[in-house]
Amino acid sequence: MLSKRGLVFLVLMPILFGCSGNKNQKVVIIFENQPTLKKAQELVFSLPSNSSCKDLSKFLHKQNWIDTFLIKKHALKPLKIFIDSKEPKYIWKENFYLDASLTKFLYFGEYPDLLHLDMPIEFVHEWLEFEEEIYALTTAYNYKIASISYSDAEGWRFTTKSNLQIKLGSNLSSQSLEKISSTLKYIFENNLTPSIIDLRYRDGAALNYGK
Numbered sequence: 001m002l003s004k005r006g007l008v009f010l011v012l013m014p015i016l017f018g019c020s021g022n023k024n025q026k027v028v029i030i031f032e033n034q035p036t037l038k039k040a041q042e043l044v045f046s047l048p049s050n051s052s053c054k055d056l057s058k059f060l061h062k063q064n065w066i067d068t069f070l071i072k073k074h075a076l077k078p079l080k081i082f083i084d085s086k087e088p089k090y091i092w093k094e095n096f097y098l099d100a101s102l103t104k105f106l107y108f109g110e111y112p113d114l115l116h117l118d119m120p121i122e123f124v125h126e127w128l129e130f131e132e133e134i135y136a137l138t139t140a141y142n143y144k145i146a147s148i149s150y151s152d153a154e155g156w157r158f159t160t161k162s163n164l165q166i167k168l169g170s171n172l173s174s175q176s177l178e179k180i181s182s183t184l185k186y187i188f189e190n191n192l193t194p195s196i197i198d199l200r201y202r203d204g205a206a207l208n209y210g211k
Contacts (some may be wrong), residue, residue, distance in 0.1 A: 001013035026078040033085060039065045040085055056081075065097075071168040090124075091116045096126065106184055133177055134158075141184045155200065162197040169200035179205065 029049070035041055048059055053071055060069045060081070069081040085104060088097035091114050096104040098117070102124060117124055127148060138145055144161045151157075156168040156176075168176050176199065183197055183205045196208035 012020060021084050028080045029080045030082045031085065032082060032083065034082075035085065036110055037085055037088075039063065039106065040083070043083075059119050062105070067099075069128075088114055090114055092121075092124070093118055115145060116147035117149075120148065123150045130172055130177065134180070137177065137181050137184065143184070163195065165196045166198055167196065167198045 029043065031040065035043075041137045043063075047057065051059070053073065056117065057071060060066060060071075060083075066083055067085055067086045072080040072082070081141075086097070086099045086103065087157075088107075088111050089100050090098040090106075091107055091111070092104060093099045094116065095107055097107045097114075098104055102121065117127070119127075131139050135145070138158075138160070143164065145157045145158050146161045149159075154167065155170040155174050158166040158168070160166075166180065168180075179199045183199065186192075187207070192207065194207040194209050196206075196210075198206040198208065
């Protein structure tokens with residue numbers, strides 16, 4: 001739901017709109033948050049001209065980066081479009097953002113430091129079940145996860161900002177978390193710097209120090 005607050009970032013030059021009798025009606029776009037997405041910044045150039053309010057609404061509905069919008073028209077005043085953009089939470093398969101509801105919209109490099117996910121969408125749901133616990137475990141030992149992938153051949157793999165790879169195998173479970181916790185504790189207490197932690201072994205972990 002759009003609130004009454006908002007910031008006016010873009011005012012369009014006079015263009016043709018069928019929303020009123022004024023064929024040179026000005027359009028004001030009001031964003032709830034700063035328009036940092038590329039598609040939001042390009043909106044001023046992509047709005048269809050000579051359109052009815054109904055057609056304009058259809059166009060905005062197709063913009064998958066928009067969460068909600070509201071069109072207001074008043075006689076002798078500029079047409080106002082209030083827009084609330086979706087907030088990126090993950091980068092998925094290097095081509096899309098996912099928001100908190102896992103709806104996707106195009107990624108153009110605006111937030112490269114977000115967590116990168118490379119996996120089928122059903123595995124994203126599985127990751128969400130353990131996300132907070134895994135973040136807590138890795139943060140406790142000063143690791144920050146940069147990307148997570150899943151493949152049939154390798155299973156789950158986490159890569160940290162320091163390029164440490166943690167391979168978990170095909171199962172993400174409470175047992176996996178216990179193995180991560182005990183292994184990171186061992187590494188921390190012994191001041192070790194492996195490049196790969198392989199937890200796919202039933203009875204323990206393998207540490208690889210190669211690059």
